[in-house]
Amino acid sequence: MTFSIVARCAKTGMFGVAVSSSSPAVAARCAYAQAGVGAIASQNVTDPTLGTRGLELMARGASAAEAVAILKRTGAYPEYRQVLAVDAKGIAAIHSGPKALGIWAEARAENVACGGNLLANDGVPQAMVDAFLSSEGHLGDRIIATMRAALKAGGEAGPVRSAGMKLVREVAWPVADLRCDWTEDCPIEHLASVWEIYKPQLDAYVTRALNPTDAPSYGVPGDE
Numbered sequence: 092m093t094f095s096i097v098a099r100c101a102k103t104g105m106f107g108v109a110v111s112s113s114s115p116a117v118a119a120r121c122a123y124a125q126a127g128v129g130a131i132a133s134q135n136v137t138d139p140t141l142g143t144r145g146l147e148l149m150a151r152g153a154s155a156a157e158a159v160a161i162l163k164r165t166g167a168y169p170e171y172r173q174v175l176a177v178d179a180k181g182i183a184a185i186h187s188g189p190k191a192l193g194i195w196a197e198a199r200a201e202n203v204a205c206g207g208n209l210l211a212n213d214g215v216p217q218a219m220v221d222a223f224l225s226s227e228g229h230l231g232d233r234i235i236a237t238m239r240a241a242l243k244a245g246g247e248a249g250p251v252r253s254a255g256m257k258l259v260r261e262v263a264w265p266v267a268d269l270r271c272d273w274t275e276d277c278p279i280e281h282l283a284s285v286w287e288i289y290k291p292q293l294d295a296y297v298t299r300a301l302n303p304t305d306a307p308s309y310g311v312p313g314d315e
Contacts, residue, residue: 092192092249093117094207094241095132096219097124097177100230101202103260106130106177109234111254111279113209113247116272118255126259127179129155135173135191135208141166149178155204156184173197175204193248200224205237211245218244231258231267231286238279254278256286258293262300266293 095110108122108130117134123142124130129149133141141162148158155178163169163186170188173195177183183204185197193209198216205219222240226233234256242251255270267289271281299306 092209092247093121093134094210094215094247095121095134095175096203096205096223096234096237097130097132097175098223098230098234099130099177099181099202101181103230105230105258105260107230107234107256107258108132109238109254109256110134111238111251113249113252115253117253118257118270122255122257124257124259124265125150126261126263129176129178132175133172135195136171138166138172141172141174145174145176154178154180155182159184159186162186173206173208175206177202177204207247209248211248215241215244215246229290231256231290235283235286242279251278254282256282262297266297
């Protein structure tokens with residue numbers, strides 16, 4: 092009931108993760124990223140601790156492949172879990188347990204890993220990877236394009252209802268953490284619309300946190 096991407100921008104070092112599902116508020120459970128460390132998606136009968144533990148392992152020096160192997164070996168019920176990871180060197184790794192739901196599949200390349208379960212067909216993750224590798228520009232734009240490509244390739248077997256995208260870069264908090272937790276329409280298009288609004292303001296929000304004296308005006312009534 093989920094398809095996702097974890098990715099790294101080779102030019103900026105930014106990490107991102109995006110996920111969509113027929114379940115509500117999917118990003119709250121499945122999306123994890125830490126600046127300078129990596130990004131993880133933990134999904135399919137989700138164990139959120141795999142996301143936090145995976146980041147801890149990579150922060151201590153494990154590669155994405157090593158972290159995923161440790162999670163597979165030490166985590167509870169690994170046969171039910173699906174974990175995608177990418178690290179600071181662009182190494183991507185995936186674990187998909189044999190009891191993942193429905194049609195499940197995975198694909199990866201340098202700087203990107205995609206996977207899903209209860210998919211319409213097993214070609215969806217490869218279509219996502221291909222879309223990411225052929226895209227250019229801001230990592231957020233590339234991830235949105237990848238999620239749209241997933242839908243075009245078939246997406247989940249049923250309609251998706253929630254989606255989210257998290258981006259991290261340099262600072263200790265996500266520079267973007269955008270979600271559509273439930274909609275009867277397309278959550279990926281809702282997410283894309285929010286991203287178009289947020290993207291031009293992303294750097295300003297970071298500046299406001301680091302040095303308010305350099306921060307631009309909020310541009311809202313009362314802040315003249």
